[in-house]
Amino acid sequence: MGTGSLTQLMYTARDALSAQSYGLGVTGQNISNVNTPGYVRREALLETRALGTATTGSVNVAGLRRATDIYIERRELTARGSAAAAMEHDNHLASVEALFNDLGNTGMGSALDGLFSSFSALAANPNDPTSRAAVLNAADGFASRANALGDALATLRDDLLQQAQATVQQINERANSIAELNRRIQAAEAQGEDAADLKDQRNNLLLDLSQLVDVRTIAGDNGSIIVQASGTTLVEGVDSRPFVIDLNADGSLKLLSSRSGTGGTEVTQFLTGGKLAGIKEARDVDVFDVQSKLDQLVFDVANAVNAQHFAGFGSDGVSGRNLFDVSATVDGAARAIRLSADVAGNPAAIAAAMDAASAPGGSGNASALANVWNTPLSGGRTAAQSYGDLVGSIGMRKSAVAQAVETQAAIKEQLQAMREAVSGVSLDEEMVALTKYQRAYQAAGRVLSTVDELLQDLLNRVGR
Amino acid sequence: MRVTEGMRYAGVLNNLARVSSQHHKAAQEASTGIRVGKPSDDPIAAAELARLRASNSQTSTHLATIDAVRGDAELTESALAEASEIMVRLRELALQGSNGGLTADERSALAAEATGLKEALLQLSNTRGTRGYLFSGSQVTTPAFDSNGVFQGDDVAHLVPIGNSTPTAVSTSGRESFVVTGGRNVFADVDSLVTALSTNDEAGIRASIDTIEAAGQQLVNARASSGLVLSKLNASESVLGSLETEQQRRASAVGAADPFESYSRVTALGQSLERAIAVSRQILDLGGNSRF
Numbered sequence: 044m045g046t047g048s049l050t051q052l053m054y055t056a057r058d059a060l061s062a063q064s065y066g067l068g069v070t071g072q073n074i075s076n077v078n079t080p081g082y083v084r085r086e087a088l089l090e091t092r093a094l095g096t097a098t099t100g101s102v103n104v105a106g107l108r109r110a111t112d113i114y115i116e117r118r119e120l121t122a123r124g125s126a127a128a129a130m131e132h133d134n135h136l137a138s139v140e141a142l143f144n145d146l147g148n149t150g151m152g153s154a155l156d157g158l159f160s161s162f163s164a165l166a167a168n169p170n171d172p173t174s175r176a177a178v179l180n181a182a183d184g185f186a187s188r189a190n191a192l193g194d195a196l197a198t199l200r201d202d203l204l205q206q207a208q209a210t211v212q213q214i215n216e217r218a219n220s221i222a223e224l225n226r227r228i229q230a231a232e233a234q235g236e237d238a239a240d241l242k243d244q245r246n247n248l249l250l251d252l253s254q255l256v257d258v259r260t261i262a263g264d265n266g267s268i269i270v271q272a273s274g275t276t277l278v279e280g281v282d283s284r285p286f287v288i289d290l291n292a293d294g295s296l297k298l299l300s301s302r303s304g305t306g307g308t309e310v311t312q313f314l315t316g317g318k319l320a321g322i323k324e325a326r327d328v329d330v331f332d333v334q335s336k337l338d339q340l341v342f343d344v345a346n347a348v349n350a351q352h353f354a355g356f357g358s359d360g361v362s363g364r365n366l367f368d369v370s371a372t373v374d375g376a377a378r379a380i381r382l383s384a385d386v387a388g389n390p391a392a393i394a395a396a397m398d399a400a401s402a403p404g405g406s407g408n409a410s411a412l413a414n415v416w417n418t419p420l421s422g423g424r425t426a427a428q429s430y431g432d433l434v435g436s437i438g439m440r441k442s443a444v445a446q447a448v449e450t451q452a453a454i455k456e457q458l459q460a461m462r463e464a465v466s467g468v469s470l471d472e473e474m475v476a477l478t479k480y481q482r483a484y485q486a487a488g489r490v491l492s493t494v495d496e497l498l499q500d501l502l503n504r505v506g507r
Numbered sequence: 508m509r510v511t512e513g514m515r516y517a518g519v520l521n522n523l524a525r526v527s528s529q530h531h532k533a534a535q536e537a538s539t540g541i542r543v544g545k546p547s548d549d550p551i552a553a554a555e556l557a558r559l560r561a562s563n564s565q566t567s568t569h570l571a572t573i574d575a576v577r578g579d580a581e582l583t584e585s586a587l588a589e590a591s592e593i594m595v596r597l598r599e600l601a602l603q604g605s606n607g608g609l610t611a612d613e614r615s616a617l618a619a620e621a622t623g624l625k626e627a628l629l630q631l632s633n634t635r636g637t638r639g640y641l642f643s644g645s646q647v648t649t650p651a652f653d654s655n656g657v658f659q660g661d662d663v664a665h666l667v668p669i670g671n672s673t674p675t676a677v678s679t680s681g682r683e684s685f686v687v688t689g690g691r692n693v694f695a696d697v698d699s700l701v702t703a704l705s706t707n708d709e710a711g712i713r714a715s716i717d718t719i720e721a722a723g724q725q726l727v728n729a730r731a732s733s734g735l736v737l738s739k740l741n742a743s744e745s746v747l748g749s750l751e752t753e754q755q756r757r758a759s760a761v762g763a764a765d766p767f768e769s770y771s772r773v774t775a776l777g778q779s780l781e782r783a784i785a786v787s788r789q790i791l792d793l794g795g796n797s798r799f
Contacts (some may be wrong), residue, residue, distance in 0.1 A: 144545050171637075401663040414674070
């Protein structure tokens with residue numbers, strides 16, 4: 044071995060020190076980010092350094108690799124979107140359920156019972172002013188409860204519209220940020236720089252975005268990605284196409300994908316995941332359905348009671364008065380119903396008698412009013428049965444969605460575990476890697492000192 | 508499969524949350540005794556509970572209605588019983604008066620008693636209950652009969668809902684009881700007796716024996732009718748009482764938690780939670796051990 048070879052060995056040791064030091068740096072980076080959300084563990088890529096055709100035995104740092112599995116990541120995005128949609132849906136259904144929880148003394152079951160019980164009490168003592176006043180109170184209580192429930196459902200729909208608008212704003216902000224990161228990643232990779240941290244940031248944004256809307260990613264040019272949401276392109280390269288929320292004629296939500304200068308394309312029917320899908324489902328399917336059923340029930344009860352009351356006579360001998368003022372159509376009946384001005388504050392106007400002659404103590408009409416309780420309304424169901432059906436349908440829906448929440452959460456957890464298995468940091472592995480690089484660094488140093496001793500020895504011999 | 512720190516902590520968190528949530532729900536059920544606290548706990552049971560609550564409320568209302576009208580029905584029956592007794596006494600007076608050995612003065616004394624009894628009859632026919640004059644039909648604010656025994660009410664029955672079928676009549680007609688056309692006019696018959704006794708008309712007194720008896724029978728019949736109303740109310744109350752008990756039993760069976768089952772579940776889940784905590788501690792200790 045000549046001095047040339049020794050010098051070469053020195054360079055080899057130098058490269059080894061540099062490479063093991065790089066490995067130690069990467070390991071340190073992994074350890075320090077063990078708890079950083081969205082962090083993807085890195086691996087130092089080392090390779091033998093070729094010098095022409097000669098074998099030098101030297102080592103070269105080729106860069107680092109982010110440990111990812113793009114297929115698992117895509118599935119996780121979908122699972123997160125589905126889980127977020129189910130969770131959001133479940134939260135809003137819980138609000139609806141709370142409104143109709145007669146088991147917890149909310150709902151309108153007791154108001155319905157009170158109304159018909161008051162007719163029975165009136166029949167027992169038609170000439171008693173207290174019984175007549177009790178009918179007015181019970182009727183007002185029924186109308187007020189219907190108003191409160193109708194208003195609460197309408198307010199919930201309004202709130203959900205605002206939440207949908209806020210969610211779309213969040214989606215657009217994240218789309219802009221992803222487009223900007225695409226630009227920076229493209230620039231970094233074009234200059235041969237490491238863009239791992241930028242990709243981690245973008246990954247975090249995608250995870251965040253997947254909670255808001257269903258997301259699908261496609262690899263683009265130079266490290267950029269194309270992001271699709273609700274069946275349309277949300278981000279392509281450095282451009283993003285914002286979503287806009289609008290309302291259809293029937294008041295349901297409409298999601299539009301817009302390009303600057305255009306009105307936008309409707310993509311509502313492709314919305315399948317994320318918070319936005321949960322809001323849309325709760326608002327336009329469940330709350331709407333409950334509103335419709337409540338309106339129908341209130342409309343039917345009010346009209347059946349009105350028809351019977353109209354036919355009867357008050358203790359003042361007057362007939363032809365309604366007990367309730369209610370809307371002409373089913374739509375909005377729960378919010379519109381009021382105690383009729385014809386009877387409000389006038390117990391004598393309560394029509395307990397069947398005819399004018401029996402007005403003072405006749406109870407025939409009061410009994411008939413009480414019997415409306417047992418009379419099938421529209422749909423062939425009595426008021427109590429219809430209300431039971433409504434409560435049951437809310438419970439059924441809530442229960443199904445709660446089940447979906449558990450299922451989707453389990454799928455999400457599984458995929459998170461799969462991603463974590465690929466991309467997460469294991470301190471056991473990192474400690475092994477730390478020892479591996481430490482020992483290699485120490486050995487390279489030993490090579491260097493050995494070469495140095497050999498060269499010193501050689502110089503001493505030559506110089507003598 | 509690689510096991511990372513994130514997986515360890517997420518696993519611990521998810522498992523504890525899951526078992527803890529189940530334990531919380533089971534503990535709530537065991538401590539409250541309520542299995543269906545909200546519709547989504549058991550939608551079918553919740554819908555059935557809503558219908559049972561409505562049915563139970565209706566049953567309670569019917570029972571309250573029976574309670575409210577029973578007093579008047581009893582009062583009616585009692586008034587007619589007393590009126591029947593009076594008619595028995597009047598017949599006795601007629602029989603006494605028909606005795607050929609009686610003087611005019613003695614018949615006059617009998618007439619005075621009969622006049623007093625007629626006043627009592629009038630008072631009974633104008634008996635007032637909680638809803639007004641009981642024999643006035645729907646004209647509850649007007650006395651059923653004036654001082655001459657002329658009927659001032661009507662024949663409208665007091666109808667109340669005490670079942671799911673047609674309303675039940677719980678009143679007794681004043682006209683049918685005292686002055687029905689084609690039957691006897693109780694007051695007129697008593698007046699005839701009083702007149703015959705006062706005028707020492709032996710033949711008239713004898714004729715009154717039968718009419719007073721017929722009038723008395725009419726009141727007995729009316730009393731029987733009002734007794735039927737009371738029987739009907741009692742029978743309905745008995746049936747409704749059983750129904751109410753059954754509805755409450757059914758509601759309890761549908762919505763209440765089985766105490767043994769729920770206690771067993773909360774105990775089993777408590778043990779699961781303890782195991783989950785112990786395993787979690789081990790996992791976290793593994794993560795916390797100094798390496799190498």
